[in-house]
Amino acid sequence: MKAVVITSPGGPEVLQLQEVEDPQLKDDEVLIKVHATALNRADTLQRRGLYPPPPGASPYLGLECSGTVESVGKNVSRWNVGNQVCALLTGGGYAEKVAVPAGQVLPVPPGVSLTEAAGLPEVACTVWSTIFMTSHLASGESLLVHGGSSGIGTFAIQIAKYWGARVFVTAGSEEKLAFCKNLGTDVCINYKTEDFVARVKEETEGKGVDVILDSIGASYFKKNLESLNYDGRLFVIGTMGGAVAELDFRSLLGKRQTVQAAGLRSRSPENKAVIVREVEEKVWPAIVAGKVKPVVYKSFPLSEAGEAHRLMESSNHIGKILLVP
Numbered sequence: 001m002k003a004v005v006i007t008s009p010g011g012p013e014v015l016q017l018q019e020v021e022d023p024q025l026k027d028d029e030v031l032i033k034v035h036a037t038a039l040n041r042a043d044t045l046q047r048r049g050l051y052p053p054p055p056g057a058s059p060y061l062g063l064e065c066s067g068t069v070e071s072v073g074k075n076v077s078r079w080n081v082g083n084q085v086c087a088l089l090t091g092g093g094y095a096e097k098v099a100v101p102a103g104q105v106l107p108v109p110p111g112v113s114l115t116e117a118a119g120l121p122e123v124a125c126t127v128w129s130t131i132f133m134t135s136h137l138a139s140g141e142s143l144l145v146h147g148g149s150s151g152i153g154t155f156a157i158q159i160a161k162y163w164g165a166r167v168f169v170t171a172g173s174e175e176k177l178a179f180c181k182n183l184g185t186d187v188c189i190n191y192k193t194e195d196f197v198a199r200v201k202e203e204t205e206g207k208g209v210d211v212i213l214d215s216i217g218a219s220y221f222k223k224n225l226e227s228l229n230y231d232g233r234l235f236v237i238g239t240m241g242g243a244v245a246e247l248d249f250r251s252l253l254g255k256r257q258t259v260q261a262a263g264l265r266s267r268s269p270e271n272k273a274v275i276v277r278e279v280e281e282k283v284w285p286a287i288v289a290g291k292v293k294p295v296v297y298k299s300f301p302l303s304e305a306g307e308a309h310r311l312m313e314s315s316n317h318i319g320k321i322l323l324v325p
């Protein structure tokens with residue numbers, strides 16, 4: 001098969017489509033003929049040699065895909081050859097074929113095209129496993145999402161609105177904020193022209209928000225705690241603004257705040273399967289009902305993966321960037 005290979009750690013130009021060995025199917029896996037895959041910010045780190053695949057994972061990029069089941073391992077009962085599916089991967093999506101544990105496979109939601117479905121598993125599983133399964137965002141509570149126009153952000157806005165939360169976002173341009181507003185965001189904050197802490201306080205009568213989904217990390221840590229309400233929960237999923245910060249425990253003590261962080265990729269297949277099944281039960285109905293829609297900015301052929309990475313690193317996109325073999 002063909003797959004995008006990282007010829008050496010570096011810039012987008014190191015990505016090359018090459019002929020490689022087909023993946024070997026294990027008994028509890030499904031082999032998918034890839035119809036489309038989607039970029040994630042982590043792919044750009046892996047390309048630069050800063051985010052190596054976990055042991056046993058495919059050496060190729062790609063944390064999600066859609067496609068058609070080509071064969072199934074002997075322990076797999078739910079999926080059959082010919083099923084149209086999408087899947088949460090530990091790697092290997094930038095290829096014509098990928099093998100994935102059956103528990104990480106989802107049906108394509110009716111009403112969503114097979115191409116668009118490629119961009120759903122990573123955002124749905126990340127957002128659901130963090131702010132819902134762990135931070136227990138409830139109807140009537142407020143959520144602040146940093147990077148509202150990101151793949152993660154555009155999904156988080158929609159599913160949080162669907163579950164009845166008041167949604168705040170930060171983003172770096174008025175165009176991105178207008179897009180977030182159209183997705184249902186209640187409070188749009190341009191972090192380049194406004195102090196988000198002051199604006200959050202102003203919009204919440206000085207209380208702060210109940211939950212924050214943060215991909216910035218260290219540079220926002222103190223400001224995030226200042227923006228949180230009593231019993232507030234901060235969930236960190238990225239470190240685009242640095243990884244090491246200082247914590248004054250008195251802030252947590254006084255306001256009974258919780259700080260958590262988690263990555264999806266390093267979880268065990270069993271752990272991922274639990275998340276995937278909850279996503280199918282709790283998130284898929286919102287997509288089928290048309291209340292949560294995939295947000296696709298642009299699709300590239302697999303041979304232009306480098307161009308797609310350039311676009312992601314420019315941060316000019318809104319939502320997901322797809323690759324189609």
Ligand SMILES: NC(=O)c1ccc[n+]([C@@H]2O[C@H](COP(=O)([O-])OP(=O)(O)OC[C@H]3O[C@@H](n4cnc5c(N)ncnc54)[C@H](OP(=O)(O)O)[C@@H]3O)[C@@H](O)[C@H]2O)c1
Pocket residue numbers: 039040041042122126147148149150151152153170171172173176215216236237238239240241262263264265312315316317319
């Ligand atoms: N922990 C997990 O399991 C998990 C899973 C998936 C994703 N993530 C993380 O979630 C974040 C979003 O991922 P994504 O794939 O949705 O990203 P994405 O679509 O590439 O969007 C990232 C956006 O963040 C904003 N941003 C703010 N500060 C930035 C900075 N210092 N450097 C670069 N961008 C900055 C940019 O928009 P502005 O113009 O508004 O600045 C950019 O468009 C990433 O940090 C990613 O690693 C974590």
